[in-house]
Amino acid sequence: MAGQRAANFPWTFWPQCFSNENTKEPYCVFTSHDFAGGRGISIVTTSSDAYNILRKPAFSQPEILEYVNDLSNPPYVQHEFPIKGRGLVANKTLHRGDEIFSSTPLLINNPDAYDLDEAERLQLAHTAIAQLPTKTRELFWALLDHFKGDPVDDRINTNAFELEIFGNMRHGVFPEIAMLNHDCRPNAAYFFDEETLTHYVHATQDIAPGQEITITYTNNAAVRSVRMENLKRNWGFDCSCSSCRAHPALTAESDARLLQIEELEGTLDDWSTESTATPEMAEALISLMVQERLYASLGTAYRLAAMAYSSFGDKWNAVRYARLSVEYLALDKGFREGDVYAMKQLATDPEMQWSWRKRVGNQRFVGGCGHRH
Numbered sequence: 568m569a570g571q572r573a574a575n576f577p578w579t580f581w582p583q584c585f586s587n588e589n590t591k592e593p594y595c596v597f598t599s600h601d602f603a604g605g606r607g608i609s610i611v612t613t614s615s616d617a618y619n620i621l622r623k624p625a626f627s628q629p630e631i632l633e634y635v636n637d638l639s640n641p642p643y644v645q646h647e648f649p650i651k652g653r654g655l656v657a658n659k660t661l662h663r664g665d666e667i668f669s670s671t672p673l674l675i676n677n678p679d680a681y682d683l684d685e686a687e688r689l690q691l692a693h694t695a696i697a698q699l700p701t702k703t704r705e706l707f708w709a710l711l712d713h714f715k716g717d718p719v720d721d722r723i724n725t726n727a728f729e730l731e732i733f734g735n736m737r738h739g740v741f742p743e744i745a746m747l748n749h750d751c752r753p754n755a756a757y758f759f760d761e762e763t764l765t766h767y768v769h770a771t772q773d774i775a776p777g778q779e780i781t782i783t784y785t786n787n788a789a790v791r792s793v794r795m796e797n798l799k800r801n802w803g804f805d806c807s808c809s810s811c812r813a814h815p816a817l818t819a820e821s822d823a824r825l826l827q828i829e830e831l832e833g834t835l836d837d838w839s840t841e842s843t844a845t846p847e848m849a850e851a852l853i854s855l856m857v858q859e860r861l862y863a864s865l866g867t868a869y870r871l872a873a874m875a876y877s878s879f880g881d882k883w884n885a886v887r888y889a890r891l892s893v894e895y896l897a898l899d900k901g902f903r904e905g906d907v908y909a910m911k912q913l914a915t916d917p918e919m920q921w922s923w924r925k926r927v928g929n930q931r932f933v934g935g936c937g938h939r940h
């Protein structure tokens with residue numbers, strides 16, 4: 568029945584499915600050639616999950632994807648780098664907040680399909696790619712196959728991003744974004760918008776023409792050894808970015824700052840009556856993040872600062888940091904993130920938020936001489 572479509576049948580092909588004693592439901596390949604204006608998509612998952620995804624606005628309101636996948640005038644060119652391979656280089660000045668890409672996945676994989684026999688799981692992956700529209704399939708085959716194993720599985724493992732859909736983790740392949748190389752101190756950040764099934768990449772600082780556009784593949788707030796091990800294990804390369812290659816004396820300083828960032832974040836997030844959090848701590852956190860060039864993560868630091876000022880009843884500093892937080896969090900976590908919404912509320916109506924004057928009366932020492940505010 569491949570290639571034939573019954574009326575109201577939403578997929579382009581009849582789903583191929585496999586199941587066994589470990590699977591509650593069969594896992595199948597669902598392909599739509601109509602998705603995203605003809606770019607198409609294959610989804611490997613259960614039937615109930617696929618039909619739930621089909622109810623997302625990405626499918627039910629196709630017009631919302633009108634401006635997505637637009638590669639007519641990209642702000643970058645592809646460049647071949649020694650060691651790293653292909654990467655993308657800005658061809659014009661990009662300002663903080665500028666969109667670099669917005670793309671829909673050509674493949675979404677439910678990792679629970681690993682419960683299938685290996686040969687059947689691979690069969691589904693191969694069918695998922697084979698069934699894509701020709702141009703989209705070619706984009707997949709142009710991706711890097713780092714581990715030199717099964718050619719489809721390898722390209723997925725080298726290039727897929729983790730996504731959350733209905734609270735569950737999936738893997739998505741976005742061929743354009745897969746051209747971005749890693750840097751522990753990147754100049755761009757990405758997030759996945761579940762409703763539109765769209766992956767967004769934005770500049771998180773100004774990027775000059777000729778500069779490589781980079782993202783982080785790993786938790787870049789982790790210390791150097793953890794970052795390096797993770798990159799080697801999952802992407803097979805020795806991290807050579809400046810924060811990994813610096814002199815040991817300098818990387819030790821960087822690690823010390825990262826540990827202090829973690830400690831300050833924990834203290835600032837303590838809302839018990841014993842909390843020792845102060846706005847000065849939040850200022851130190853912001854300063855450390857800027858020093859570490861963790862620009863995308865500044866959204867969290869600004870959020871903690873907004874709340875710290877709010878908790879001591881300092882309205883305009885709370886507003887200032889809430890506004891900054893909205894800007895950065897929206898680039899790093901997404902426009903619909905709960906924290907973005909909370910910070911918008913704090914920016915517009917600080918005195919009505921739960922954090923307002925919450926810590927007034929808590930001990931707050933300035934300069935260690937015991938003054939209470």
Ligand SMILES: C[S@@+](CC[C@H](N)C(=O)[O-])C[C@H]1O[C@@H](n2cnc3c(N)ncnc32)[C@H](O)[C@@H]1O
Nearest residue numbers: 651652653711713726745746747748749802804
């Ligand atoms: C998603 S691809 C990125 C695009 C890739 N450079 C290409 O030519 O298709 C991920 C792979 O790129 C390479 N890569 C990415 N960032 C790198 C970096 N900072 N240093 C060395 N290799 C890197 C690694 O081989 C990694 O497995």
